[in-house]
Amino acid sequence: MPDPFKSKLPDTGTTIFTVMSAMAREYGAINLSQGFPNFDVDQDLKDLVLEYVDSGFNQYAPLAGVPELLKVLSEKIAGLYGVRISAEDEITITAGATQAIFTAIAAVVHPGDEVILFDPSYDSYAPSVRAFGGVPVPIALHPPGFRIDWDEVMKAITRRTRMIIINSPHNPAGKVFRDEDIAALKGIADAHPLFLLSDEVYEHLVFDGLPHLSMLKYPELYARSFVVFSFGKTLHATGWKLGYCVAPPALTDEFRKIHQFNVFCVNRPIQHAIAAYFENPETYLSISAFYQEKRDHFARMMKESRFRMIPAEGSYFMLADYSEVSQKDDMAFTRELVREHGVATIPLTPFYAKPPSGQRIIRFCFAKTNNLLEEAAGILSHI
Ligand SMILES: Cc1ncc(COP(=O)(O)O)c(C=O)c1O
Incomplete structure (x- = not known):
């Protein structure tokens, strides 16, 4: 027993x-x-969901997501961050950002691997790392600035460090990455073979004209990144639990290996509805x-x-x-x-x-x- x-x-x-x-x-x-x-x-979005349910889009979606949504997201990313992301090979629609985070960790973290994260941190990171035998290595951020001390990060990196989890805009501190954070990350990426898991669920909630410095914008960082987003945050629809993960093709391959046996695919009519809704960029x-x-x-x-x-x-x-x-x-x-x-x-x-x-x-x-x-x-x- x-x-x-x-x-x-x-x-x-x-x-x-x-x-x-x-x-x-x-x-x-x-x-x-x-x-x-x-x-x-938004009522227009609710109408679209009903429209797709009524017209029979109610069976399994393709594993990666419905092609119309993948295409709209690839165009959205091009518009926002000036990069070309393959709709077919680099984007996977997930059951919220939480499933994307869990799947990315499952895809690359082996027992004994260390994962650096920054406390205060979103509560799913450390347990997800532990669930796959990984070892969370928390680095504390301090009020009122809650800025990352990158020298401390350099000191925390060992031969076992497999991943760093970053989150900008940050929950709960509400802080966003600046150019110096990107420069530090580039230095680390140059020197160490590790993955980045970038939680960007608040990409559209950045204030005072500050830019959102997405990992998607920097080829040398994106090459090793899983970048995670949430429709729940952008569409005021947290109960729909839909999000997506953007990663280079080789990483997306590994991500989808786990995804297919975890959920295989996620809510189909809502994916179609979001694709139609996002045709108008003002929505986000x-x-x-x-x-x-x-x-x-x-x-x-x-x-x-x-x-x-x-x-x-x-x-x-x-x-x-x-x-x-x-x-x-x-x-x-x-x-x-x-x-x-x-x-x-x-x-x-x-x-x-x-x-x-x-x-x-x-x-x-x-x-x-x-x-x-x-x-x-x-x-x-x-x-
Ligand atoms: C930083 C952060 N990451 C991920 C999530 C989870 O997003 P989702 O509801 O799409 O799973 C949240 C939700 O509060 C969050 O604040």
């Missing part, structure tokens, strides 16, 4: 996002915790301005509070230091906020393998209607 308790992920419990959303429901709180919008998908080009307005609105209202907001350059998250409000640790403080004030947020320490002591920071998601943001800011300003 196999030991049923020999867990592959013994330290992994319920994610903090699930915990806080459940608490938000229990206390009827305003939910600024989990990263999803409280407004609906307008997203940055839309969210920048929300970021500014929320930040302006929070000026009335004792929370010290940490400026977000991208993503739909904003961090705040609450040291002037409470001396409790962030787990206790976020629970108190839900129970006693009816606002759900996310503590920062669960994003770290080794939580820094004395840090009093929480995360707000501002992908919410303006009246909900106003209501939340009203409450938070009186604490």
Whole structure:
């Protein structure tokens, strides 16, 4: 009889996002915790989905994705980043970015391989590495800048380093890569035979005119990269769980070997609908301005509070230091906020393998209607 308790992920419990959303429901709180919008998908896109369901596009899609969507994405990438990506050989549609991340790791990480990642980090990275016998090597980023110290990265690289996971715009810190980050990555790529997994799910949420420095733009970096995107973030449709992975043909081959036995293919009618919707680039080009307005609105209202907001350059998250409000640790403080004030947020320490002591920071998601943001800011300003 196999030991049923020999867990592959013994330290992994319920994610903090699930915990806080459940608490938000229990206390009827305003939910600024989990990263999803409280407004609906564009009616035109919903109509397109219904149209494709009605016209019978309801059976398996091709493994890599429907050709119409792959073509639109390749054109979108050419328009945004000035590079030619093969629709057939370099793009795979996945069940959200999470499956793309998991599949990329499954494709190249062997037992004992080390994978460098930056804490605070999205919670799927480290468990996915561990699930395939890899060893996560977390490097901590520090407030308020949360910038990567590339000298520290150089020191952390060993002969076993197989991959570095990067994420710009960054969840939860809201920071974006600058030219110096790209220069450092190029130096590392020159010196070490490792892969990059670039999580770019917030590519269309970059503010203040800053460019999104995608790995797709730099041939020497792209040559070793899996670049991951999410339709959920771009289309306000996180519940559809659709995303894609862009990688050079040889890496895409390896990616698809895993993908075909993991899901084989993903939701077909919605793929067709997105292909038709993206024919108009405004559908994605307008997203940055839309969210920048929300970021500014929320930040302006929070000026009335004792929370010290940490400026977000991208993503739909904003961090705040609450040291002037409470001396409790962030787990206790976020629970108190839900129970006693009816606002759900996310503590920062669960994003770290080794939580820094004395840090009093929480995360707000501002992908919410303006009246909900106003209501939340009203409450938070009186604490
Ligand atoms: C940084 C980051 N990567 C990946 C994902 C997952 O995206 P998806 O919902 O498409 O799986 C999220 C979702 O919150 C995220 O914030």
